[in-house]
Amino acid sequence: MNLLTRNTDYAVRALIYMAGKVPARVSARDIGRDLGLPGPFMRKTLQVLQKAGYLISTKGKSGGFELAQDTKKIRLVDLVTLFQGPVSMGDCLFKKKICSGIKSCPLRREILDIEALVLERLQGVTVASLIKG
């Protein structure tokens, strides 16, 4: 079990990296090289971040990516959601009709409780707080 996938992990690391970068604009290739991560995959990840509004991209020679938002506003929970879908830890119970008759399945309630805990924690973490921490 893994709370973060590589995708999310790489995104966070890239954002932290970019926050301390002057000049702001960096290419995916360079980030990949500096962080020791596969360049093409990093690029795909950055494109997702761009589409989501976290980055501004510039095409052409000497192009690249730069932060579009204050790192205080980029929450870990949103990055997880972006790359891994909504944070829900009890999907299987809904899709299958196992619990159909039982309104308050104790197992499901327990899982949802834990999910709420995790969610709360993830909401409190931002890229900025990670840099400070």
Add this chain to the structure above:
Amino acid sequence: MNLLTRNTDYAVRALIYMAGKVPARVSARDIGRDLGLPGPFMRKTLQVLQKAGYLISTKGKSGGFELAQDTKKIRLVDLVTLFQGPVSMGDCLFKKKICSGIKSCPLRREILDIEALVLERLQGVTVASLIKG
């Protein structure tokens, strides 16, 4: 993301089912039928529980499975571990040498904190507490 896999989920449901069963001995087939779950898969799951010491199995006609332990002693965290491996949410960071230089990677610390929370909760839940709840 899912905290429990089907395997674990089925195991928990089967254990709850068996706890309220008289006579104690039930066949995998019957459990599957009564819970609306695939029989052969249920059987495989029960065999894992048996090997782990949670169930006693009896072969032959009118054989089946029965609880080998007090439901108070069967913790959810142990079932998760049994079917899904140790509860650790930050594996990727260790295997890859991303964090190698940085001793106290803030992202990793955050994930480990959350992991500890989840672990604590899972340790507090038993089959017995699920039945009561």
Add this chain to the structure above:
DNA sequence: ACAAATGATACCATAGTGGTATCATTCAAT
């Protein structure tokens, strides 16, 4: 014109998961 960068896809390999099938073995009932 050219090189370097992103945009957008398509593609591939691998692993985990859910599930089925098969054969051997045991045991109760007849």
Add this chain to the structure above:
DNA sequence: ATTGAATGATACCACTATGGTATCATTTGT
């Protein structure tokens, strides 16, 4: 003794998510 019903132990299959590569088009500074 024979038979049927059950587990023990595997082997196998299908599907999906994930990590990662490759390709072609487009943009842009030099």
